[in-house]
Amino acid sequence: MSTTIYKADASPPARTVLMIADLLGIKYNGYDINPILREQDTPDMTKKNPMRTIPFIEDDGFCLGDSHAIILYLLDKYGKPEHSYLYPTDKQKRATINQRLFFDCGILFPYLRTIMALTYTGRLTELSKSMIRNIESGYRMLDTYLSDSMYLADDVMTLADLSVFTTMSTLHGLVPIDSTKYPKLMNWFINMSEKEICKKINQPGAEQHVAGLNALMENNKINQKSKL
Ligand SMILES: N[C@@H](CCC(=O)N[C@@H](CS)C(=O)NCC(=O)O)C(=O)O
Structure with missing residues (x-):
């Protein structure tokens, strides 16, 4: 099982995903992307996230963009009863x-x-x-x-x-x-x-x-x- 979070620490939606991943105890690889240098625009990244935005995730080969969709997915997949207060x-x-x-x-x-x-x-x-x-x-x-x-x-x-x-x-x-x-x-x-x-x-x-x-x-x- 492997989860990669493509992120920039300054990015607000990336910070949301990082906080939820931490609260859920997910062990993830963080992959830094510099949006000013448009590092999210390479063919490989665009294939993973056609929106070309930060953050996006790759979870066991499943790619997903948009922090709001991502946190709902992470909670659905990794949430335990003690996290139910979040949703x-x-x-x-x-x-x-x-x-x-x-x-x-x-x-x-x-x-x-x-x-x-x-x-x-x-x-x-x-x-x-x-x-x-x-x-x-x-x-x-x-x-x-x-x-x-x-x-x-x-x-x-x-x-x-x-x-x-x-x-x-x-x-x-x-x-x-x-x-x-x-x-x-x-x-x-x-x-x-x-x-x-x-x-x-x-x-x-x-x-x-x-x-x-x-x-x-x-x-x-x-x-x-x-x-x-
Ligand atoms: N609704 C998206 C917004 C993501 C977004 O716009 N992120 C900014 C960085 S904070 C970005 O990727 N900007 C590059 C661009 O818009 O091309 C989300 O919540 O993930």
């Missing part, structure tokens, strides 16, 4: 977790992905007003999701929290959560930040990601000025 069988809780995962995949992370793509290709020097507006609308939705429970889908941490948290830890580094506007989100963020799994696996990559994006934006500014 409880209650139908409404599960539906809520799924909705939060789709929210991360379809709304929140794409706000960040646009910033990443424009920064990595030298076109972004600072966040635009509309980028900040989008991110704030994400914060507003999350704050509302946290109205009825301590975590995003339950009163215990689930897959939804880990997935959204990795995106949020880079976003918060770029657009700090205003605790007067989004108090529930701020409390959740602090609470998640204090979890051992997040400190060990998410925090170093998140810090690296935020510092890298800020440095690249500064660099883009200098390059654009020198062209004037």
Whole structure:
């Protein structure tokens, strides 16, 4: 049996997969891919993951892309009864977790992905007003999701929290959560930040990601000025 996780430690969705793999006790090989150098575009990698995104996995020859699909698969295959809190069988809780995962995949992370793509290709020097507006609308939705429970889908941490948290830890580094506007989100963020799994696996990559994006934006500014 062998599991390979193709990853970059700075990548939020890769950090989600790494945290779930760790929580489930999966012994995996980590294979680093540099998205700035487009190492995911080689014919071999593209065959394994036509989306050309990070992360993706190869599990006993089975290839799968998209962190949200991957964590559901890993839990299904490797989860033991003691992991059921991450994805409880209650139908409404599960539906809520799924909705939060789709929210991360379809709304929140794409706000960040646009910033990443424009920064990595030298076109972004600072966040635009509309980028900040989008991110704030994400914060507003999350704050509302946290109205009825301590975590995003339950009163215990689930897959939804880990997935959204990795995106949020880079976003918060770029657009700090205003605790007067989004108090529930701020409390959740602090609470998640204090979890051992997040400190060990998410925090170093998140810090690296935020510092890298800020440095690249500064660099883009200098390059654009020198062209004037
Ligand atoms: N929905 C995907 C998003 C993955 C994604 O976009 N990852 C970024 C790195 S953080 C990437 O691969 N970017 C390269 C590209 O978009 O071509 C997931 O959750 O895995």
